[in-house]
Amino acid sequence: MSLHVNTPRMSVVDPRGLPVRTVDYCRDIEDGPVESRINRTLHDAAGRAVKQWDPRLWLSQAGDPLPPANLTQVFTLDSTVIRSDSVDAGTQIELKGLAGQTVFSWDSRQTQRDIECDFMQRPVAIFEQGANEPRRCVERMTYGHPGCGDPSRNQYGQLIRHDHPAGSVLFDAFAISGPRTKDIRHFTLEPLATDWPEREEDRQRLLEPGVGATTQWRYGALGDVLEQTDARDNRHTFELTVDGRLRERRLQLKDQPAQILVSDIRYSADGSIERETAGNGVVAALTYRPEDGRLTVRRDKDAAGRVLQHWIYDYDPMGNVLSIEDKALPIRYFANQRIEPVSRFVYDSLYQLIMAFGWEAGSASQGPQSMGRVDPAAVSNYQQTYEYDSGGNLRRLTHVGAQSHGRKLQPASYSNRALPYEHAPPDDAQIEAAYDRRGNVLQLEPGRILSWNLRNQLQSVSPVERASGGNDCEVYLYGDVGLRVRKIRSLKTNARTVVAEVRYLPGLELRTDNEIGERLQVITAEGGLNNIRVLHWEIPPPTGTNDRYRYACSDHLGSVSLESDDRGAIISQEVFHPFGTTAWQNGELKYKYVRYSGKEHDATGLYYYGFRYYIPWLQRWASTDPAGYSDGLNIYRMVRNNPLTMRDALGLQAETGTYEADVGIRVRLAFKLLSSQAHVSRLDLGGVEYSKSADFKLVEVGEGPDFSVSKRELLSHLRMYRRQYREMYHDSMRRELQNTNVSAEQNFELGKEIAEITSSSLKYSSEPRVSEEKTVTKHFFALINRDDVEKKGQDKVIYGIAELSVSSTKGGESTVHVSNVIAHPLTQPGVDKFLGESVETTEAIQPFKLRGIGTYLTVKSLARMVSTHNVQKVRTAAVNPRSAAIAKRLGARKVA
Numbered sequence: 001m002s003l004h005v006n007t008p009r010m011s012v013v014d015p016r017g018l019p020v021r022t023v024d025y026c027r028d029i030e031d032g033p034v035e036s037r038i039n040r041t042l043h044d045a046a047g048r049a050v051k052q053w054d055p056r057l058w059l060s061q062a063g064d065p066l067p068p069a070n071l072t073q074v075f076t077l078d079s080t081v082i083r084s085d086s087v088d089a090g091t092q093i094e095l096k097g098l099a100g101q102t103v104f105s106w107d108s109r110q111t112q113r114d115i116e117c118d119f120m121q122r123p124v125a126i127f128e129q130g131a132n133e134p135r136r137c138v139e140r141m142t143y144g145h146p147g148c149g150d151p152s153r154n155q156y157g158q159l160i161r162h163d164h165p166a167g168s169v170l171f172d173a174f175a176i177s178g179p180r181t182k183d184i185r186h187f188t189l190e191p192l193a194t195d196w197p198e199r200e201e202d203r204q205r206l207l208e209p210g211v212g213a214t215t216q217w218r219y220g221a222l223g224d225v226l227e228q229t230d231a232r233d234n235r236h237t238f239e240l241t242v243d244g245r246l247r248e249r250r251l252q253l254k255d256q257p258a259q260i261l262v263s264d265i266r267y268s269a270d271g272s273i274e275r276e277t278a279g280n281g282v283v284a285a286l287t288y289r290p291e292d293g294r295l296t297v298r299r300d301k302d303a304a305g306r307v308l309q310h311w312i313y314d315y316d317p318m319g320n321v322l323s324i325e326d327k328a329l330p331i332r333y334f335a336n337q338r339i340e341p342v343s344r345f346v347y348d349s350l351y352q353l354i355m356a357f358g359w360e361a362g363s364a365s366q367g368p369q370s371m372g373r374v375d376p377a378a379v380s381n382y383q384q385t386y387e388y389d390s391g392g393n394l395r396r397l398t399h400v401g402a403q404s405h406g407r408k409l410q411p412a413s414y415s416n417r418a419l420p421y422e423h424a425p426p427d428d429a430q431i432e433a434a435y436d437r438r439g440n441v442l443q444l445e446p447g448r449i450l451s452w453n454l455r456n457q458l459q460s461v462s463p464v465e466r467a468s469g470g471n472d473c474e475v476y477l478y479g480d481v482g483l484r485v486r487k488i489r490s491l492k493t494n495a496r497t498v499v500a501e502v503r504y505l506p507g508l509e510l511r512t513d514n515e516i517g518e519r520l521q522v523i524t525a526e527g528g529l530n531n532i533r534v535l536h537w538e539i540p541p542p543t544g545t546n547d548r549y550r551y552a553c554s555d556h557l558g559s560v561s562l563e564s565d566d567r568g569a570i571i572s573q574e575v576f577h578p579f580g581t582t583a584w585q586n587g588e589l590k591y592k593y594v595r596y597s598g599k600e601h602d603a604t605g606l607y608y609y610g611f612r613y614y615i616p617w618l619q620r621w622a623s624t625d626p627a628g629y630s631d632g633l634n635i636y637r638m639v640r641n642n643p644l645t646m647r648d649a650l651g652l653q654a655e656t657g658t659y660e661a662d663v664g665i666r667v668r669l670a671f672k673l674l675s676s677q678a679h680v681s682r683l684d685l686g687g688v689e690y691s692k693s694a695d696f697k698l699v700e701v702g703e704g705p706d707f708s709v710s711k712r713e714l715l716s717h718l719r720m721y722r723r724q725y726r727e728m729y730h731d732s733m734r735r736e737l738q739n740t741n742v743s744a745e746q747n748f749e750l751g752k753e754i755a756e757i758t759s760s761s762l763k764y765s766s767e768p769r770v771s772e773e774k775t776v777t778k779h780f781f782a783l784i785n786r787d788d789v790e791k792k793g794q795d796k797v798i799y800g801i802a803e804l805s806v807s808s809t810k811g812g813e814s815t816v817h818v819s820n821v822i823a824h825p826l827t828q829p830g831v832d833k834f835l836g837e838s839v840e841t842t843e844a845i846q847p848f849k850l851r852g853i854g855t856y857l858t859v860k861s862l863a864r865m866v867s868t869h870n871v872q873k874v875r876t877a878a879v880n881p882r883s884a885a886i887a888k889r890l891g892a893r894k895v896a
Contacts, residue, residue: 003030007349009749011726011756017719018043019756024055026390028348037350037390039633047763048075054633056391057087057414067414070633079763087415088635089624090438097121100768101775108437111454118143125196128454136195138454139164140203159811163196163203165453166477166485170212171811177223178813178870184212185231185505191475191488193453215506223663230508232536234523245271249527253536253547262527276528278551280568282308284529294319300553302568309553309562320347321644324555332379339379345578345644352392352641353578356384360401360575360583378402379584384577392634392641393418394619409618415439416634420618439624439635444604444615456623457482458613461604474604481809483610489603491515509593516542522593530554531598535591550591557647558598563587578643580607580616597647612651614638621651663871675863678856680783680799683849690851696799697789698860701780708789709782709798715762717782717798722755724825747828758803758820778819779804781861783853799824799850802857806869814869816862818876823853 004027012021024037037055044050051069053061060067074083080100083093090108097103099121105113110131118124126139140163142148144155153173162169167187171180186207188194196203213231220226224244228236232254239248247265252258265276272293275285281303289296298311310327322345329341343358360382382401389395393411410425411418417435419426426434434443440452444461453459460475472491479485487502498515509522519538524531535541535548549566563571572587580596595601596616600608606622607614613622625635632640639646681690699708728748761778768777783800803820825831826848858876865871 003027004349007034011752013722014043016043016047017722017759018047019760024350026348026350028354034349035390042069044075046075046079048079049073049760050075052629052633054391054416056389056393056411059390060413070416071629086439086624086635088417088439109454113454130454134195136193137198138194138196140196140198142200157812161200162480163194164478164480165194166191166479168203168207169480172214175217175219175223177219179217179219179223179872180811181218182214182216183506184214185485186210186212187486187503188477191477191486213503213505215508228507230523231505231510232508232521232523234508234521234536236507236525241267246528249525251523251525251532251534253523253534256547259549261525261532262530265528273529278527278530278564279532280549280551280564280566282551282553282564282568284553286529289315292319295556298555300562302564304568308564308568308570311555313556316347318351319645320351320642321345321556324644334379337380339381347642351645352386352388353643354386356386356578358382358575358577358583360577361585382583386641388641391416392632392637394641397619407617409620416636418618418620418636441615441622448604450622452623453478455482456626458606458622461602461606463604474602484608487602518542531560531594533594548591552594554598557596557644559596560592560594560598563592579619579638580614580643609648609651614651626651663866663874672863672867674859678852678859680853680856681851683846683851685846690849693850695785695787696783696856697786698781698783698857698864699789700864701782709784709796711762711780713796714780714782714798714801715759718755718759718762718801721801721822721825722752722759725749725752725755728825728828728831748825751822751825751828754820754822758801758822761803761819775808777806777808779806779861779865781857781864783857797824797847799827799848800853800857802861804861804865806865806871808869812870813872814865815873815875816865816869816871818858818862818874821854821857823857824848827853 007025007027010021010023011019012023014020018041020041020043022039024039026035026037027033038058039055040053040058041049042051050073052071054070057067057070068085068087070087072085073081076082080096082095083091085091092108093106094102095104097117101117101121101123102115112129114127115123116125116127122141122143123139124141124143125137127135128138129135140161141159142161144150144158144160146156149155149158149160154176155171155174158171158174160171162171167185170184170186172182172184173180175181188206189208194206196206215231216229217225218227220240224238224240226238226240230236234254235252235258237250237252237258238246239250241247245265245267246262248263249261250258251261260279262279263277266274268274268288272288273286274288275283277283282300284298284300286295286299287297288294294313294315296313298309300308300310302308307328312323312325312327313321314323316322323342325340325342327341331341332339339359341359343356345353345357346355348354358381359379361379380402382399384400385398386394387396387398389411391411393416394409395411396406396408398406407420408422408425409418409420410431412428412431414428417431417439419431419434434441436442436452438452438456440450440456440458442450444450449462450458451460451462455478457478458476460473462471462473474487474489476484477486483504485504489500491498498513500513500515501511503510507524509524511520511522512518517539521536521538523534523536525533531552531554533550533552535550537546540546541548550571551564551566552560553562553564555561559576560574562573565571570587572589572592573585574582574589574592574595575584576596577583582595593600596607597609599614602608605615605617607616611626614620615622619638619641620636621638625631629635631637639648679692679694680696682693682695683690701707701709701711701714703710725748762780768775781802781804782798784796784798788796800821800823802818805817805819806814807817808814826845827850831845831848862874866874
């Protein structure tokens with residue numbers, strides 16, 4: 001019996017059509033027992049989800065009345081969440097103003113935040129106060145207007161100064177199309193919590209003296225970046241194809257001739273890179289599976305034709321990675337073992353990784369002290385086995401290899417917080433003491449203390465605590481968009497304090513170390529598939545020549561597997577275990593800062609992902625997900641325990657099949673053109689061919705006389721969609737219908753799920769979601785017949801629905817995410833076989849014999865958003881081959 005036999009997902013709805021349970025069935029061995037995993041949702045009388053349980057806490061309720069829900073929410077009368085209580089992330093309370101903006105917020109750490117806005121409801125000051133701490137102004141924003149700003153530099157209406165916890169950014173000039181062309185960054189004198197005064201002159205005194213770090217950009221007529229000059233006058237130039245994709249990138253170090261970083265980038269018809277040549281002559285060639293665009297082969301050769309790496313990928317039908325082989329490496333023999341350069345992976349019926357087979361050198365690295373060298377010659381095979389509880393927490397990792405070791409974790413009884421242990425498992429009191437009230441880890445291991453700022457960002461790690469109080473420490477500061485801009489590591493020695501510092505600027509890292517007197521520029525560049533880092537010492541380098549180029553070759557997850565120099569010679573190689581610990585490494589690693597998943601590896605052993613820190617030896621995040629529950633109720637779990645298939649770009653959620661398009665003037669014009677050409681085709685009465693129809697119209701959904709479709713009407717249709725898709729899904733399972741692209745069963749199940757998700761989203765879309773960094777608004781569009789514009793209720797047929805989210809920053813730049821697109825069930829291929837082929841049925845479904853609904857909805861709704869917002873990016877997650885094809889047709893590229 002197959003692992004996946006009789007393991008469907010079941011959804012249970014109440015009489016209102018609201019989902020109250022989903023049941024998944026988990027099996028981890030063939031012919032083994034099946035375990036049901038129930039997610040439970042409780043709705044109030046208004047249909048709002050007020051309590052949610054994951055399978056572990058819901059199961060524990062059967063014999064224990066104490067377990068709380070994973071998430072409990074309290075809503076205002078307009079269905080805005082005013083309070084949330086999470087067993088992992090604690091309590092959060094938000095009070096909003098009349099315009100929907102956040103005015104006050106509190107959390108279970110007794111942190112209070114209040115935001116002052118100007119008459120245009122733009123935030124101008126953010127104040128924070130912690131428990132037993134004074135109230136501080138942690139951010140101030142200044143906008144351009146007559147008397148403050150220069151119209152010749154397009155500053156009016158723009159954010160022109162932002163004082164943030166790590167310093168200040170001056171946005172000095174803007175292009176006519178909107179993006180900044182020059183910014184100047186200053187850091188604070190002291191790496192401490194700043195209290196910004198109101199007067200600008202007083203704020204300047206808190207900053208380091210000097211002219212600051214200036215970065216400049218130059219744009220083309222269509223809004224594409226053509227040139228970037230960093231704070232040390234290193235100039236990057238970009239050569240683009242006719243459709244705006246990168247073809248060549250050059251770097252000119254200060255006072256030196258330009259060097260090619262990457263050239264001859266060739267793309268497939270769907271925008272995937274098939275070939276590129278690095279500046280050191282290394283040629284990367286890639287092959288993709290035609291049916292779904294998944295990478296199957298990547299081969300990197302140097303200028304002499306020597307193969308540096310040759311990756312072969314194999315997948316199961318759902319796209320999970322089954323094996324990865326590097327044919328560039330030989331089969332080796334060591335300690336009576338045959339070691340093949342192949343890694344293989346096994347999953348349970350929920351697609352969680354449960355077994356991994358591969359090869360490693362020396363002892364498998366684990367724990368914070370995982371930076372030590374291992375002997376690259378002493379290789380051996382390994383096997384890792386993973387056991388999870390029903391909430392998705394790792395309970396046990398069994399490692400059989402060169403030095404067999406394992407790790408065990410104990411989650412709390414009523415949350416997903418967990419601690420590792422060796423002998424006796426910790427009790428709930430010990431686990432509670434290891435986390436703060438917002439779910440941040442306070443201790444990596446005995447003596448290694450973590451502290452968090454009021455925004456739940458990691459503030460410092462103390463690797464060594466001394467009785468004298470002179471502790472070693474690594475401190476982190478975060479900038480205007482919440483990302484790390486400064487890292488300071490101090491080590492106490494007998495004679496002095498050794499300080500190493502990193503400052504992060506656009507395209508540049510400034511690294512200093514007073515122990516060895518090092519001042520190092522690391523110029524960073526993304527070149528097609530890979531990253532290039534150039535090491536330039538501002539003083540004589542420790543050894544050899546200056547300006548050392550490190551060309552990184554990455555795997556499908558972005559992990560840096562190989563680095564080569566400017567001649568193509570190998571600098572370093574590294575192979576990782578599935579969840580990010582190092583299995584094998586070779587070469588010089590001192591200046592290899594970016595490693596697993598393309599993320600920086602700190603001296604603490606943590607990986608910095610942008611919005612969170614990852615603990616690779618525990619396979620967990622060090623804090624809860626700042627994006628909330630978009631990736632499930634377990635907000636510590638790493639990429640749904642499927643690290644070979646999914647990748648988390650910023651520490652927010654697992655992404656797969658995500659497409660993105662940059663929106664410049666060229667793309668805006670393209671949207672207008674595509675919008676004018678978009679159409680829905682209808683099958684003629686003879687059933688012979690489809691022809692363009694002008695009968696349809698896209699309308700935005702809303703309340704009031706200006707809207708043709710109300711939210712109530714849309715919700716009614718979504719309920720009908722869900723009901724009909726569900727019936728078609730169950731019938732198709734019996735009939736085993738097939739269409740030309742995907743099985744009807746899969747397509748109908750997907751339609752049912754999208755209808756459920758869109759219904760839930762529509763209910764909670766009345767007000768924008770406002771945070772310190774951005775405002776998110778939802779927009780819904782319906783496709784109707786032009787003759788139905790004035791009709792009401794069920795007399796109106798909605799042929800398709802699109803949901804778009806617009807995320808706008810303080811500076812007015814927006815990203816549009818195509819959240820959901822769904823067509824009427826009767827428009828789906830195979831529906832006539834489901835309903836039968838009688839004369840009455842044929843006449844009933846004839847009006848629904850349509851094509852192009854998805855493309856029409858996507859193009860028209862995006863064009864409307866692009867015309868009314870300062871859109872810089874468009875993103876969508878393709879859920880099936882058809883939606884992926886639509887994304888590619890719009891010029892979007894696959895980014896994850």
